[in-house]
Amino acid sequence: MSLFKRNNSPYWWIKITHNGRxxxxxxxxxxxxxxLEYHDKLKASLWDQERLGIKPRYSWQEAVIRYLAETSGKASTISDKTHLRWLDKYLNSLMxxxxxxxxxxxxxxxxMADKVANSTVNRTMEIVRAVLRKAAFDWEWLERVPRVRMLPEPKRRIRWITKDEAGRLIRALPSHLSAMVRFSLETGLRKANVTGLQWSQVDLARRTAWIHPDQAKARKAIAVPLSVAAIEVIREQIGKHPTHVFSYKGNSVTQVNTKTWHATLKKVGITDFRWHDLRHTWASWHVQSGTPLHVLQELGGWESVEMVRKYAHLSSDHLTQYVDRFSTIQAGEGSRATFWLHSVK
Structure with missing residues (x-):
């Protein structure tokens, strides 16, 4: 028999080892x-499960441990753990x-009482849903999964800056941040892939860099073709750090959303702009320059073309021929225009 107290709980806790579990x-x-009575009933229940074939019950805590073990390769593991820590005080003692x-x-x-955004609430509840679904469908620990409601989230507009705004920002930033911004705008790489880029991932002779699967959000390797401007940025970093391309005072860079970053944005008059919006800017510039969406998808390492369609509205060149074909106004000389009707054959 094992009863014990936890520092963060007023209740008695039990610990039982049964068949190695x-x-x-x-x-x-x-x-x-x-x-003690609960302890004894639980032991009897475990005996029933073993001898009579009754399906065992599992706790939220057991499910979380198994979930984290099976999803350790997820790009969002750190975020998942943050949400699970918050959930612990509400679900930890439940079956x-x-x-x-x-x-x-x-x-x-x-x-919601924490006054966080609906998106944050939804990310927390998505973890609850993911654990319960695994318990039900993968491990057969649960007969059914209760519905997990999601809150409405505003559709975020694509925030991008003009080349003039980008130039002002680059000139105003300290050299180490300026270099990373220039490189981000040339490659579209995510923040972690820029700060974590190592010399072993760059081949200047072949004008390419690569992101390993465990570094990519979609967990697939990404080939990164390097423009002349991107190569210039990389050459400027040679000799500054033995392993990482980008550094600051001899140390690799781990944080870019600094006071300096935000102060510089304010100084040059750029508002509502995050570091990740550099990726949106890169994609927007590509679309405006005529890069096809399927090419942009491959360049950006997106898993599906649907994830790239949010940039489609920034270019209408492919629709012009249809507009001209339908038009009922034919421009004449100077400012004159004559109306005509399409003949029906």
């Missing part, structure tokens, strides 16, 4: 006698079959 959960009582829709709604209300 360690079960640890809250008794949800401060009464030691009742906790999976105790997590009903009502419980989920109460957890959502707690998250």
């Amino acid at each position: 360690t079960i640890q959960r809250s008794s949800k009582t401060t009464d030691e006698a009742k906790a 999976l079959d105790e997590i009903s829709r009502d419980v989920i709604e109460k957890v959502m209300a707690k998250r």
